[in-house]
Amino acid sequence: SQKIEQNSEALNIQEGKTATLTCNYTNYSPAYLQWYRQDPGRGPVFLLLIRENEKEKRKERLKVTFDTTLKQSLFHITASQPADSATYLCALVPGGATNKLIFGTGTLLAVQP
Amino acid sequence: EAQVTQNPRYLITVTGKKLTVTCSQNMNHEYMSWYRQDPGLGLRQIYYSMNVEVTDKGDVPEGYKVSRKEKRNFPLILESPSPNQTSLYFCASSLSLRGQTQYFGPGTRLLVL
Numbered sequence: 001s002q003k004i005e006q007n008s009e010a011l012n013i014q015e016g017k018t019a020t021l022t023c024n025y026t027n028y029s030p031a032y033l034q035w036y037r038q039d040p041g042r043g044p045v046f047l048l049l050i051r052e053n054e055k056e057k058r059k060e061r062l063k064v065t066f067d068t069t070l071k072q073s074l075f076h077i078t079a080s081q082p083a084d085s086a087t088y089l090c091a092l093v094p095g096g097a098t099n100k101l102i103f104g105t106g107t108l109l110a111v112q113p
Numbered sequence: 114e115a116q117v118t119q120n121p122r123y124l125i126t127v128t129g130k131k132l133t134v135t136c137s138q139n140m141n142h143e144y145m146s147w148y149r150q151d152p153g154l155g156l157r158q159i160y161y162s163m164n165v166e167v168t169d170k171g172d173v174p175e176g177y178k179v180s181r182k183e184k185r186n187f188p189l190i191l192e193s194p195s196p197n198q199t200s201l202y203f204c205a206s207s208l209s210l211r212g213q214t215q216y217f218g219p220g221t222r223l224l225v226l
Contacts, residue, residue: 091215102172
């Protein structure tokens with residue numbers, strides 16, 4: 001079956017450390033993958049997009065990698081801050097003719113001061 | 114200001130009483146969609162629209178209707194709401210689907226008694 005998996009357990013890290021979140025997918029062949037941030041009770045906010053022919057993408061303290069062989073994307077926040085605490089979602093458009101957008105269930109990140 | 118708006122933000126209703134949640138975007142986006150978000154299940158796409166008069170089912174369309182008569186508006190209609198439709202609903206839009214940022218509305222929290 002097709003699925004996107006993110007670590008359902010909360011990730012707790014100390015301020016200043018690097019947070020690494022994982023997104024694994026099965027039986028999809030996405031052309032690209034997106035990462036979003038969601039704060040409680042609010043709509044997701046787009047962070048980064050990475051295409052299948054890109055290994056890595058950076059934006060300020062954020063870095064995303066995309067390994068189509070492993071079917072995995074990693075999302076890194078360096079020098080993490082308490083303000084980075086939120087739920088992070090990955091999303092992909094399955095390959096082929098579909099125009100759906102599929103989201104993972106998200107990982108809650110808590111950065112301790 | 115570029116934005117996606119939803120109304121109402123909160124709604125309590127009773128089983129069987131038809132309701133409509135409005136969604137509007139001012140960015141001239143072609144792609145619009147509706148999601149519901151439930152604990153442990155993440156964001157699931159209900160319906161999406163590639164353009165005016167073009168709509169299609171997402172992963173959980175049962176019990177919902179949509180229409181796209183104008184580019185900016187994409188209302189979600191619950192003809193006969195049931196308690197299992199109690200959820201947090203988000204509308205989103207993007208210029209197109211592939212490789213584009215999704216802009217989310219603020220969410221509508223619906224309780225069906």
